[in-house]
Amino acid sequence: MKHLLIRLGQILVASLALTTVLAQAQDAWPARPIKLLVGFAPGGSSDMVARLIATPLGERLGQPVVVENRAGAGGNIAADAVAKAASDGYTLVLLPSGHSSNAAMKKNLPFDAVNDFAWISTVTTYPLTLSVRPDSPISSFKDFIDRVKNEPNRYTYTSVGVGTAMHLFGEWLMAESGGAATHVPFRGGTAPMMELLAGRVDVMIDTMTTTAPLFKDKRVRVLATTVPAGQQALPGVPAVADSFAGVVFDSWLGVAATKGTPPAVVERLNRELRAVLDQPAIKQRLIDWGGSPRASTPTEFRNRVEGEIRQLSKIVTERKIEAQ
Incomplete structure (x- = not known):
């Protein structure tokens, strides 16, 4: 019995010591x-x-x-x-x-x-943005929707990966509009922009943080953004929700x-x-x-x-x- 009590005492002391060490380590973070x-x-x-x-x-x-x-x-x-x-x-x-x-x-x-x-x-x-290169034949958001409805899967749109917000929004938009476009995923970075400007993809769906500087420098034309209906995240740029009620993404x-x-x-x-x-x-x-x-x-x-x-x-x- 005496040995058991001594052993229990040792375990308790060790446990308290470990708790103290962990608390000190946490206090010292980082x-x-x-x-x-x-x-x-x-x-x-x-x-x-x-x-x-x-x-x-x-x-x-x-x-x-x-x-x-x-x-x-x-x-x-x-x-x-x-x-x-x-x-x-x-x-x-x-x-x-x-x-x-x-x-x-x-x-x-x-x-x-x-x-x-x-x-x-x-x-x-x-918000997200839908952009085209400055010389794109796609003249407006309405024109883009007309094209993907009249010529299914002829046009492409980018995302920064399968299952990302850009991809899912693109699929949502196609479902709402009744059109069809081909999804081209990238691994992020500047690749979607470079492919857009090179003319190898038609529409870039990306974040406003990526698009705003390009828009300011007139390197892209923005067709629409995903803000609520009636709002303009960029001067003169309509909201997707102006055409498709409730299609908003933050x-x-x-x-x-x-x-x-x-x-x-x-x-x-x-x-x-x-x-x-x-x-x-x-x-x-x-x-x-x-x-x-x-x-x-x-x-x-x-x-x-x-x-x-x-x-x-x-x-x-x-x-x-x-x-x-």
Whole structure:
């Protein structure tokens, strides 16, 4: 009995010591650089926003935040890496709204799109755009719809990957219009823009953050955006919803960590990210790129993702879009 009590005492002391060490380690977070994964190639909208926030976020945390591109599978390679990372707050991911459409479109994701993540905060929201090269024979959004209805599958549209928001929106638009166009997926970055300008694809569906500078420099013509009916995200550019009621899409980017990340780390990341997004220079850059700075609580972010997955899954089912 005496030996048992001694053994139990040793276990209790060891347990208390471990708890103290873990608490001290958590208090010391971050003690080394933090990785911010991006699921697309350098030069695209996700990469631009990640690099915009990484430096000031690292300055506030006292450790560098290093952007690492893990392109492919519509952003799922980066998301999967974070879902399977240690729950220590040292591996983050900048998720796009395509995370929700991936969950709606793909039957066998290697992770749970909601429950395998610790939600930190949204960063920015913005509409999608439909653009053509300046000398395109497609003269307007109405002209594009007429063409895809009269000449099914002759015209092409891009996305940054199968199952991404751009892809799903393109399918939704074809279903609403009764037309048909061929989807051409890329791995992100500048590839869709380069192929559009080279004349190898007809329409680029991309984020406002990618398109706004090109529109300003007159390198593309924007046919329409996905803002609500009656609104103009760009001067003289109509909304898709002006022609098809309710066809509205609000894209976003947001930071997440791995499920099980300590609540104190999640709270710290949320607080510091909010402070970064409140900086005038950061706000203005996001606005210049066609977005709106949009911080959230972790709960608001999670609820947003859950709601979108339900909504987009319904669209996939109702429009008979084939899940991948």
